[in-house]
Amino acid sequence: MTAAVLEQMFARARGERRAALVGYLPAGYPDLAGSAALFDALIDGGCDGIEIGLPFSDPVIDGPVVASAQRAALAAGFRTRDVFALIERIAARGVVPVVMSYINPVLAYGVDAFARDLAQAGGAGMITPDLIVDEAAPWLAAAGRHDLAPIFLVAPSSPTERIARTVAACRGFVYAAAVMGTTGVRDTVSTGTPALVARCRERTTLPIGVGLGVRTGEQAAQIASFADAVIVGSALVAAASGPNHVPGTVPRGDHAGARAVAALAGELAAGVRRSPADPSGSGAS
Numbered sequence: 001m002t003a004a005v006l007e008q009m010f011a012r013a014r015g016e017r018r019a020a021l022v023g024y025l026p027a028g029y030p031d032l033a034g035s036a037a038l039f040d041a042l043i044d045g046g047c048d049g050i051e052i053g054l055p056f057s058d059p060v061i062d063g064p065v066v067a068s069a070q071r072a073a074l075a076a077g078f079r080t081r082d083v084f085a086l087i088e089r090i091a092a093r094g095v096v097p098v099v100m101s102y103i104n105p106v107l108a109y110g111v112d113a114f115a116r117d118l119a120q121a122g123g124a125g126m127i128t129p130d131l132i133v134d135e136a137a138p139w140l141a142a143a144g145r146h147d148l149a150p151i152f153l154v155a156p157s158s159p160t161e162r163i164a165r166t167v168a169a170c171r172g173f174v175y176a177a178a179v180m181g182t183t184g185v186r187d188t189v190s191t192g193t194p195a196l197v198a199r200c201r202e203r204t205t206l207p208i209g210v211g212l213g214v215r216t217g218e219q220a221a222q223i224a225s226f227a228d229a230v231i232v233g234s235a236l237v238a239a240a241s242g243p244n245h246v247p248g249t250v251p252r253g254d255h256a257g258a259r260a261v262a263a264l265a266g267e268l269a270a271g272v273r274r275s276p277a278d279p280s281g282s283g284a285s
Helices: 004-015 032-045 064-075 080-092 103-109 111-121 137-145 160-169 193-201 217-224 234-241 256-271
Strands: 020-026 049-053 096-100 125-127 149-151 174-177 208-211 229-232
Touching: 004 020, 004 096, 020 032, 020 064, 020 208, 020 234, 020 256, 032 049, 032 080, 032 256, 049 080, 064 234, 080 096, 080 103, 080 111, 103 111, 111 137, 125 137, 137 149, 160 193, 174 193, 193 208, 217 229, 217 256, 229 234, 229 256, 234 256
Parallel strands: 020 049, 020 229, 049 096, 096 125, 125 149, 174 208, 208 229
Antiparallel strands: none
16 A cells, blocks of 8 residues: 555545544554454444554553553563554555554664555555654655655644644645644544634645544544544543453453444444434435
8 A cells, every 4th residue: 555545545435425434543452463353343343544553652642541552562562563464454454554653663663664664564654643844854755755644743722834834744634633632532522623624724635634532423423524534542442441441451351342442433433424413324415
């Protein structure tokens, strides 16, 4: 795969008059075999794209659920090179994989080597939550050489000039963070999110994906009414671990975690196929 598959993913979703659904889970959680099963569950539930979190020891923008899962993956022996087998598995099923990674593990691996191996495995690009465009020249060059999509974040606090610089450097889509602060589920969609998406649309024709905080099909429907992709992470990690999730615990046995992930992904996939005012799920008019 190359960055072009992201364009194809969004074109398919537009053809169905809906937003795309992108599900996030950390790679290697709770271990490599369990991680593969959970990614399969995301696909079975109806995700159009998969955001594969590269575990990092200091995940500063992640809330306790995702951060503890990343640390559990590292404690189970996950290494950066292990992510590529998972990417190959996802790509082989016809779903678009992108990596979400802090920049330090990529620098340790080697920026060009990481881009090369990501592209060879079938990855479409990488989201870099702690890398700003001003400091991204090595990654942008490597992404260009290997036809990968560099995907940067914009936030409600981003000034106009910063949004313009950021979206100009993106390929594939722009990641609009719905809220300030760390990741985690929220009870409501931020009222400032539509305005942030509108500000981005004034400066780019790229699709806009909205993430941070989504946990229900109704919230997915709300975001799908104004964004091109709904990105969900913390709720899916919590679903894998069970209703009484304790940070640092592993998913439930007997495939219950995978079943819960598939069920939630199915609810979210139904959500992106309807408007908030259409509880029947028959789709937007």
